[in-house]
Amino acid sequence: MAVIYILLPLAILMTIGGIVGFIWAVRRGQFDDVETPKYRILFRDDD
Amino acid sequence: MPRTENDKAVSPSRRGVMCTHCGLPVPAGLVDPDPAAETQFCCHGCRGAYALIQQLGLKEYYRVRECVPAIDAPIPVSPRRESFEHFDDPTFLDMYATAQTDGMSAITLVVEGMHCAACIWLIERLPRVARGVVESRVDFRRRQVRLVWDASQQSLSSIASVLDELGYTPHPASQRGRQEARRSEDRAMLIRIGVAGACAGNAMLLSVALYAGLFEGMATEFEQLFRWSSMIIGIVALAWPGQLFFRGALSALRARTLNMDVPIALGLLAGGGTGVANTVLARGEIYFDSVTALVFLLLIGRWIQHRQQRSAADAVELLFSLTPGDVRVVRDGTARQVPLEAVECDEEIEVRPGERIPVDACITRGTTTLDLSLLSGESRPITAKAGEQIFAGSVNLSRTFRAHVTATGQETRVARIMQLVEEASQRKPRIVQAADRIARWFVAAVLCVAGACALAWWFIDASRISEVTTSLLIVTCPCALGLATPLAIDAALGQAARRGILIKGGDVIEALSRPARLLLDKTGTLTEGVMRVAWWQGTEEARVFAAAAEAHSMHPTAEALRRAVTAPLPEATMIEEVIGGGVRAVIRGHRVVVGSRVFVIDEGIPIPSTLAQSEHELLLQGMTPTFVCIDGEVAGLAGLGDPIREDAHRAVTELTDRGWRPGIVSGDHPEIVSLVARRLGIAPEASIGGATPEEKLAIVRESAEREPTVIVGDGVNDAAAIAGATVGIAAHAGAEASLAAADVYLSRPGLGALVALTDGARRTVGVIRRNLAISLGYNVIFASLAVCGLITPLLAAVLMPISSLTVITLSYRSRTFGDPSWR
Known part of the structure; x- marks a missing residue:
């Protein structure tokens, strides 16, 4: 069970990674507009 | 204001003929009779937009539109067709645009007319069709477009013109700093x-x-x-x-x-x-x-x-930014469009018919009629001559004139009223929400119980004091209590918004749930706010001729006469408009004169005594008699007035039945006001006419001190009173000032929304009470168990979310603003 001493900090590190990623995404403005993208997927990608 | 009036003007004539561009029914006179016609258009705007889309190679737009559902109701294209040259002014760019490091410029614009996914598609294809545009990105919820363009290649005004032609008239969004602040808060x-x-x-x-x-x-x-x-x-x-x-x-x-x-x-x-x-x-x-x-x-x-607070504020701000912030300044003999901020005192401006005057000024050249209803609530237009002082907010109805600017921005009379508005909203009586009231008692109670509990356990088993007290504090933590009110209000505000009622904050719901004193503005709120032919006597020919003679006038009388005729109008020649009098014209060889009694007599036309009785009747009913004469003889008499809204009587009666105490406060003539009051069954002593904006505020304040007072209004003249009332409601198509001051905005015409609002508020408060009862009940039960030392942490962890879940489910399942009888 000693493996828990590696796994638990690893899990916490992953959580921190997730939080950092989330904060990065929020600061980049990814969540500023959550309405328009759902319509954008309907367009034919011809660009 | 937004062009919502348009949807009423389009009457479906031949069912099945729909506009190729916007998909709305095509009016009778405009249907292309050729059965092989591939395209049909409801208006010139749509025809122009369709041609432009074809020419730009964006036909895909129509395919996208076919395969996605419309999000909002479509509206016909009605471009402003102006040069947008004030968009290129340095003052304008400095306020709204930002220069990027790569040499490009960026700006956020609010666009009108965006209603479906295909609109997003079309606007985002702008870089492919407008030279110099690098990026175009739509934020649908806020109706905004972020444009990045190369200012050295293309002027902003030409990009704006393309958007306008396509049916998406652009306006600058609110100022940069404010947007940034909101974004970082979110x-x-x-x-x-x-x-x-x-x-x-x-x-x-x-x-x-x-x-x-x-x-x-x-x-x-x-x-x-x-x-x-x-x-x-x-x-x-x-x-x-x-x-x-x-x-x-x-x-x-x-x-x-x-x-x-x-x-x-x-x-x-x-x-x-x-x-x-x-x-x-x-x-x-x-x-x-x-x-x-x-x-x-x-x-x-x-x-x-x-x-919920943000979305209501956004919706109101959207309307806000639709006001044109530009003015035509005469410099070196020619009139140029510049942003409002760039105009200074002592400059000369030019105002065309149909435009709103943006500054206080003194007329130097020209005579015209002005609509002052925004400022004074007066429904009849007034005549203004050279040398007369005019105020920002009035609308020019008949002719182009030039004027000398006497005050701009914060110095104008409107701005001074706005300062009054601001001051009034600061002194506004605060509504204490039930949740806040309960919270205070709740906190005190929890603290007392916790203290008593600790004391009791000191005698029972001193080693368990901290465990029991802590589990008590945790189990009574007002999680469901904190969610009960916001959730119920959120659900209600969402349902209200879908019915066209925008509510800015939850606290007003509580104030509207109990009957209170209800003060109504007259012009535009109880009445339609526009002149109509309410009474007619004479031949059908006279009616059509009158409309044809007035075909090009901006005067409300002319608009009313035009609105009364649906058939195609004959061509009128030699039209002469006499300010403050009437119109002379020649139609199909007949000499037609339309105007007031004095004007007609001046023209040498006798008025038959048989009509004198009808004329007297009209005057008694508060209507303006207008004579229509053909070849020197009176052929028709029209009674023009601002008719009471169809649903006003029903709404006033229903509200009175529910215990509300309606009254009228208006800037219009006291006689007209008491006439309207009598027709609606409102006590004459509760109706006040001839009130200035300052007096309105004083009346509302005095009343709000004695009892909860709700006011409904639409103009700048009501704005201060709206801000000063317990709850201020801005009616459909109201002025920006009243929108900003109001707690509630009714985005649909008519007073039915007012009844729906009060009923919805009552039901919402019911839901809030139920939620509070559930969460308090939960707290009382488990707090007593905790005091007895019976709640283990495991049990608490399981029980904690249950009350919240109950409250969430009940809030979103209850129908608060769903009364179908007023839809």
Whole structure:
């Protein structure tokens, strides 16, 4: 069970990674507009 | 204002003929009779937009539109067809645009007319069709487009013109700084929720392991590891996202009051503190799973509350930015469009018919008629000659004139009224929400019970004092209580918005749930706010000729006469408009004269005595008699007036039945006001006419001191009163000033929305009461169990979300603004 001493900090590190990623995404403005993208997927990608 | 009037003007004639561009029915006179015609258009705007789309090679637009559902009702294209040259002015660019590091410029514009996914598609294809545009990105909810363009290649005004032609008239969005502030506030809130969620999830996982260990047995070293990890997560959750509640509680304590944050902060502190102590001392329960979950759930409650206030504010701001902020200044003999901010005193401006005057000025050249209804509430137009002072906010009805600017911006009369508005909203009587009232008692009660409990357990079993008291504080933490009101209000505001009622804050719902004094503005609120032919006597030919003679006038009389005729109008020649009198014209060889009694007699046309009686009747009813003469003989008499809205009588009666006490406060002539009051069954002593904006505010204030007072109005003249009332309601198509001051905005015409609003408010308060009863009941039951020492932490962890879930489900399932009888 000693493996828990590696796994638990690893899990916490992953959580921190997730939080950092989330904060990065929020600061980049990814969540500023959550309405328009759902319509954008309907367009034919011809660009 | 937005062009919502258009939808009424389009009457479906031949069913099935729909506009190729906007999809609305094509009016009778415009249907292309050729059965092989591939395209049909409801208006010139749509025809132009269709041609432009074909020419730009964007036919795909129509395919996209076929395969996606419309989000809002479509509207016909009605471009402003102006040069937008003020968009290129340095003052304008300085205020709204930003220069990017790569040499490009960026700007956020609000566009009208965006209603479906295909609109998004079309606007985002702008870089392919307009030279110099690098990026175009739509934010559909805010009806905004962010444009990045190369200013050296293309002027902003030409890009704006393309958007306008396509049917998306652009306006500058609110100023940069304000947008930035809002965005960073939204983002900070989102980050807090994210962090709190991650902490709560992980703390839960760890406590599952700990609970499992409780049953199955667990080595002490691992138990310690899990407990210490939980503690770290718990401290992070409290110190970072949880800070919000501590700060709220601190500021409430500093102001010597109690708010919802106080018990929350107390519960969090008690749970967190005990948890830390128990972890360090390796004994008893740690409460980090409950504490982190509490922070997360409460933040979600806050987010919902924040979002509902924001979306109503956004909707109002959208209307705000639709006002043209430009003026035509005469410099070096020619008139140029410049942003309003760039005009200075002593300059000369030119105002064309149909335009709103943006500054206070003194007429130098030309005579015209002005619509002052925005400022004074007066429904009849007045004549203004050279040398007369005119005020910002009036609308030019008949002719182009030039004027000398006497005051701009903050110095104008409108701006002074706006300052009054601001001052009034600061002194506004505050509505204390039931949740706040209950929270105060609740906090006091919890503190007393906790103290008593600690004392009792000191005698019973001193070693369990901290355990029992902590579990009491945690189980009574007002999670459901904190969610009860915001959730019920959120659900109600959403339902109200779908019915065209925008409510800015939850507190007004409570004020509207009980009958109060109801003051109504007359022009535009009780009446339609536009002149109509309410009475007619004469030949059909005279009616058509009158409309044809007035075909090009902006005067309300002319518009009313035109509106009364649906058939195609014959061509009128030699039209002469006499300001303040009437119109002379020649139609199909007949000499036609339309105008007032004095004007007609001046023309040498006798008025038959048979009509004198009808004329007298019209005057008594508050209508303006207008004579129509053909070849020197009176052929028709029209009674023009601002008719009372169809549903006004029903609405006033229903509100009176529910205990509301309606009255009228208007700037219009007292006689007309008492006439309207009598027709609607409102007591004459409750109707006040001839009130200036300042007097209106005084009346409302005086009334609001005695009893809750709700006012409904639409003009700038009502804005101060709207801000000063207990609840201010702005009616359909109102002025921006009244929108900004109002707590509620009714975006659909008619007073039916007012009845729906009060009924909805009553039902919402019912839902709030039910929610509060449930969460208080839950708290009382489990608090008593906790006091008895019967609640184990495991049980508390299971029970905690149940009351919240009940409240959430009940809030979103109840129908509050769903009364179909007023749809």
